[in-house]
Amino acid sequence: MTDEMTWIIQAQHGDSESFTLLVEAYQTPVYNLCYRMLGEAELAEDAAQETFLKAYQNLIRYDVERSFATWLLSIAAHHCIDKLRRRRFTSVSIDEDEEGQTDLPDRSAPDPEQETVRKQEKDRLHRLLQSLDPIDRAAVVMRYWQDCSEIEIARALKLTVPAVKSRLHRARKALAELWKEEPRHIRTQRRPYESPAF
């Protein structure tokens, strides 16, 4: 039996210390999903905490034959989708990084210019993500940040596999359209032929 399974079983019997170990193991994927979905560090922190509370309360209903990560991400994605549906997201600060602080380029990095470009690109992608439909956004984050398969995304978001494929396809095309429309001065210096497709 893996450590994770041991913690899950102990937590199912009410051991909150074991559940805290699960929180430590999964805090980054859950927080990252919430951050990409909601766009702000403070909201993401709150949503990630709520996700773990919901998971703790419903742990007895968790089917041990399924992936715990997918189950957690499913709770996080639905929580964020509900939040986004309840209020219209108006604007997202691009000056915030993951810790909610000003995202200045690292001047001590070997190539500060490249570092600046990398940060601009990250901010830009983060901003463009907010323009997607919440479910499409969740699918993109799960696919690219959490490396989930289309089957796992389908299970987590309660969709069919063809629907997931279609949403990912549509989302990437929409992102590319927006990417093209952005002003050239913040475009990355990376050449498209550096794409992993090559």
Added chain:
Amino acid sequence: MNHRPFEDWLLSDEPLAPKQKRELQAHLQACTDCASLAEVSLALKSVRAASPAEGFAGRFQVRLEAQKKAMRRRNFWGFSILTLSVVGVGLWLTWPVLKAALQSPLNLLASWLSYLVSLWASLQAMGHVSSVLIRIVPGFIPIYVWLVILLAGGGWSLVWILSLMKFAKNPQGV
């Protein structure tokens, strides 16, 4: 400009053959739409995951404790209100009896005894009637009706057991 098959190649995430790579590279030099798609795909694949601020698990423990405390407080008040309501309604309903018991306890005891005796006699009479019916009724009802009743009961039990098994197998869902 025709984006096929370049767009499909960019969206499929599958590795390309050397000839396909050369063709795609040439297309990307000329097509801004596909170049944007390639840039987005690259950006999606290269961006790092965001991490929460230090002490996330500690903050979770504090929140969990606060929630447990709030739940205990809610349960305590809920139980107290329920208990008081039950006691109040019970007193209100039994007040006439209590009043009679306080005024003349012997009379109340005698009326209860007489009630119990009549109840016992009624139950005995019902038992006699039931035993007579059990002896007579099977003669009136044909055998196939019994079979239909048995089959219907068996089928209903089977559906019930299968449903229980299905729900026990798939308890997932939050």
